[in-house]
Amino acid sequence: MKRSLRSLSALLIVSLLISVFAGCANNNNGGATPETSAEPPADNGQASDSPLTLDLYSDRAWYSDWTGAGAKRITEKTGISFNVKKPVQDDGDGKDISLMIASNSLPDIMVVDRGNKMLQQLVEGNYLYSLDELIEQYAPNLRSILNEQYGEELLANFKEEDGKTYKLISGYQTTKYLDEAKLNAGLAPVWLPQFVVRKDYYDEIGRPDTSSPDKFLAALEQMAKNHPDKIPYLGDKGQHSNDLGWFLPQFGIADYYLNGETVQHKIKDPQWKEMVKFAFKMAGKGLLTKESFVNTGEVTAQKVAAGDVIVSALNSAAKNNTPPKDNPDTSFEMLSPFSSYMYPTIPKGWMALVIPKSNKNPERTMKLLEYAASKEGQADFFFGVEGTGVEAFKDLENGPHFYYDKSTVNNYFPQGKPTFTTGFNDALNKDWGGTWKQAGLGEPIMLVANWAVSNTVFWNPQDQEKLAYDQLMAPKMKFFPEFNFVIDSASELGVIEAKINTLRSDYLPKLVFAESEEEFESVFSFVLDKSEELGIAKLEAEYTKQYADNIAK
Template sequence: MKKKGLSILLASAMVAAMLTGCGNDGGQSSGSSEASDSGSAADSGAAESEASDSGEEASDAGTADSGEVPTITYAHTGKASADMEIWPPDFVKQMEEDLGVKIEVIQITDEQFDLAVASGDATFDIANVTKYREPQVLNKGMAVCLDDYLDIAPNIAKFEDRNNLVREFLSNGDGKLYFTRCQVGPEFPGSEIWSGYVVRWDWYKELGCPPINSDEDYLNVLQQMVEAHPTNDAGGPTYGLGQYVGTGLWSWNVVKTYQLGYSENYVPGLQVNLATGDVYNAYTDDEASFWQAMEFFNKAYNMGLCDPDFFIMKSDDLNTKVVQGTYAGALRTWDVGSYYSQEAKNDPETLKGYVSVFPENGGMSANYASNPIAGWENNSLFVYSGCKNIDKAVQVLDYMHNEDNLRTYYSGFEGVHWEYDENNVPVLTDAGKEMFATGGTPLDQAGVAGSTTGGWMNYLCAYSGGVMHSDGSMLNLTYSPEALAETLNPLQKDYSAHYNVSYPAQVHQNQVEQGIAKDRSMDTKDLYMILTQVPEDMGTKKTQIETLLEGYIPDLVMAATAEEYQQVKEQVIEECKAMGSDELFTWSKEAYDNAYKAFTDAKAKYGIQ
C-alpha cells in the first residue's frame, strides 16, 4: 500500500497548559461505521503535502450536531518536553486527516489526575496511567469498556493475547477490556547500547583500545586517559567519571542493574537475576546491584577518578562539564551525548564522543530484547467515559494499532522516506537515510537534529518498532543491519570498523548469539501488570530504607580503605535490617512468586506461548 509523501516524519511536542478535550459538541454512537478495517492513511486516501495543519478540511463527518471537526485530547501523565515549535508533526496531521479529528496533547501531573479521579470529571478524552492507577480509574467508572467498540476498532481486536491478559488482570475482576497497552513485542537496541563500559573513543584509541574485561580494567583505562589528558577544553581538570543526583538510588544503581542482567525491581526490595532466576534482597545481599555499584564507585573514588562534585551535581551541572570535554568515561552514553553533538558541528568527521565497550570474553548483560506480551510495564491507556466523542477517541487508539500506520510512525512516509525495491522489500530512500542520520535516535524521529521531544507518542504505539510487519520487515526500517550501517555517524562508523561489525550494538548482539553474554529476553515485564499495590507499611519501609541508603552513599564511596568500607557497609546493612528490610523482602518474594504463578496460569488458560 502506498502513502503520499509529506516533508518530515515526526516531531512531537507537548502543549504546555491544560486544554479542554471533552468539551466538544457531538454525541456518542457505539458501532459507528466511520472507521475502515485498517484505519490507515493508505486506505483513507492520504493527502498531499499541502494538507491543512488543523485537519479541518480532512473530514465531512465532524460532530453529529454541528459538523465541526472534533478535538480529541490525549493526556500524558509522564514526563516529556514541552517544545511547541513543530506541533503538530506531519504524522499527526495525517492522522487528523484520516480520522476527521484534531488532536491535542496535554501533560498532567499526578495531582491533577488525582483531582480528576476524585471529581469524576476530566478534561481529556484519552489518558495513559502508570502502575496501580487502573483500579482508581475503574472504581470511578472513568474508563470506556472497549469490548463495546471493537466493531469500530478491528486493530485493537487483533491483539488477542494482550487483550486477554488485560481483561484478566486489569478489570477489577469483571473480565472486560478497559485498557490498551503500548510497545508490545521485542525491544530492539537500535544502533548502539548505552550500558557497557563507556569511554571517550578518541582517547581510548590513543591507548590502542586495550581490552576491558572487568571493572578494574575499566578504571585503569580511565586513569590512563586522564593522565594523558589532564586538562579539558575549557582549561579545567579532567576526571574519569561524573555523576548527577536527585533521582534517589536509581542513578547509582541503574548501570549495574543492567550490566548484571537483573530485573529493575518488580517489587521493592527484591531483584531477580534474569538468567538464573535467583532472587536477592536489594538492600542487604552482596549480589544486589546497589552493593556492586558501591564497590565500583569506592574503587573509582580512591583512584582519584571521580569528579569532586560527584555528590552534588544535578543533570544540568553535569552537562555543563560534559560539553567542556571533562570526562574520560561515563556511567551511561546518554549522559555525555551532547559532547559529540557539539563537536560534530565544528568538525563533521570528529571522533570526539563516547561509546560502550564490552568485555571481549563476554559476561556483561545489556538492556534490550525484552518481549512483553502486554506491552510496557508502566503504562495503560483508556478512553474517558465522559468523552463526548467516544467513537473518535476509540478510533485514535485503533489507528495506533495498525501496522501500516506504525510503519509510517517509525519509518516515515512511503514514497518519501522509504519504498519497496524490485524484490518488494521495503528500504529507506536517500531522503529517509538522511533524515534518520540527522534526526536523533529511532525513538525520536523528528528529523530535527537535537530534538528531545517525541517520547509521548511511543505510549500510543501498540507495537514496538522491532515487530515484523506482514511484509516481512520490521516496522522500524532503521533497525535493519543495512539501514543501521547506512545511517551511522562518523564516530559510530569508526567504532564499527574497529570491531568489524555493521553497527555498534552488534558487538553485544554477536556475544549473545555466541552464548557468552545475555540480553533481557528473559525479562518478564508482564509481571508489573499483575503485581498488586504495595501495602502502606511495606511502602513506608521501602522509603525509609532507600533514604537511609542514599544518605550513606558518600560514606561508602569515600571510604579510604577496604576495612573502612566494610565497616560502613556492615553498619548500613544492620540499620536496614532494623528498619525491616527482611520483612519487606519476605513480602516482596511472596508477591513476586504469586504474580509469576498467576502469569503462568493465565498464559495456559488463554493458550499464550
C-alpha cells in the first residue's frame, strides 16, 4: 500500500509540474507549447556537413549511446552526432517524456515506441513540428523517398485531426512492404504458432493428414495410444492460460469479431467457441492436461527436450532443435496447419520518430532524415561496410559486413541483393545481440527503418525450403488495419475491456476441463451473460465506431 501511495504521489508531482510550466508555455521555443503558427527557424548558417550534436531521446533501453563503429561512420558522413538519453528499462508509460515537458527540456529528436502513452500528448499539446511542413521547407525529396520506397501509407495513414502527420513510423506493413516480402519469400515468419510432432511417432502411424481438428485429434489419439507413457500434447501457460493462443490461428480467429457492420469482442465469435470446445474435447480424451495452463516455458521446454512429449506448441524453427534425448536419430517437424489457419495482424507500426519544436536545427535534422531514409542510408545504418564478395569479412567493427550478390535480383538494389559476408553471418549465428552491439549497426542506431530494404539481407528467395514454407503460410496471414482501435486503459471503456479479458482468462480452464458438455454450455452462457453485466455492449459500440472511422480513412 505504501508503495502504491508513493507511485501516486510521484504522478501527482509530475502533473503539478506540468501545470506550473504550462503557464509559461508560449514564452519560448523549447519543450513548452509553442504557438500553432510557429514556423521552423531559418538556417543558422552552419555548413551542411559541419559538426553538429543533436540531443536524442529514446524510450527503449536497447538504443545505442551513439559511440559504436556504425554511428561513427554515419557521423563522419553527415557531420551529425547524437547526445543520447534513454531509460535503464523501457519506458512505454512515458514518465521521462512527462518530466521533460514539465522541465521544458524536450530534445531535438525522439525515437520512441509508437505506443508510448505520452506520444499523443506531445501531438495534442502542440509540442511537435508536423513532418509535412518540415519536408516541404527542408527536404522535399524525402516525400518521394517515403512514398516510392516505403509506401504512401506512412504519410497518409497517421494524420492527426488537423490533417497533418507528426510521427514517422517504422515497422508498418505497407502494401509495398507486403509485396516485397511475398516476392522474396519473407512474409511468413518462422515463429508463427504451430503444432510440432516427433517425426518418429508420426512416421509410426503412417503420417496421416492433420489439416482439420478431427483429423488432428485422430492422429494424436493414435500416437498417444502407441506411447501411453508420453504427454500427448504440451504447451506452457503463456501460450494457453489467457486465450489458447496456440489454437487461435488454427481456427482462423481474428482479434475482433465482425458481425455484419458491428464489431464485437472475440468471445462472441462462433469460431472462438468452436476452438474452446475443441480444447474441451482434447481434455476429455486425456490429450490436453492442466500442465499446459500452469507450466512455465522453461519447464515445458525441458520436457520436450527429454522426449516426454508427442506434440508440442512450438513453431517451424523446431526442426533445427536438438533431437529428443530418448531418440537422437529422430527430429521435430511441423504438422500441416488446419485448413482454417489464419494468423491475424493489426498493422500499427513499431517505432515513431518525432521532432519537437525545441529542435535547434530542423534543416540539418531533415537532411539527415532524408539520407537515413534513402537506400544509401538504410545500407549504412543496417548493413554496414560494403565488401567485394562473400569472404571479404575481416572484423566486426570494420567489416566488410555485406556485399551485393549479383546472382539474386532485388527491386531496390540493381547491383544485386544485399547479403551478409560469411564471417559476419557466422558471428551473428553465434551471438546475435553481442555481434550487433560490437558492430554498432542495425536497430540500436535506427532513426527510420524501411523493412522492405533492411530485411533483404535475411530474405533468400533462392532457399527452396524457405520458399516452400512461405508459399504455405503467407496466404494464411491476414492484415486488419481497420481493427486498429485505441482504448485508453485508464478510461471507463479500458476498465470494461480489462474486466472482460480477465473474465475470459479466469473461466477458460473451467470451460476446457468441464466435466460434461452440459457443464461446458452452462459455463459458456455464464461468461456471455457476465460480459453483458460488465458493459460489453458499450465497449463494442466504441469498437464499431472506430472501425467505421478507420474504414472511411
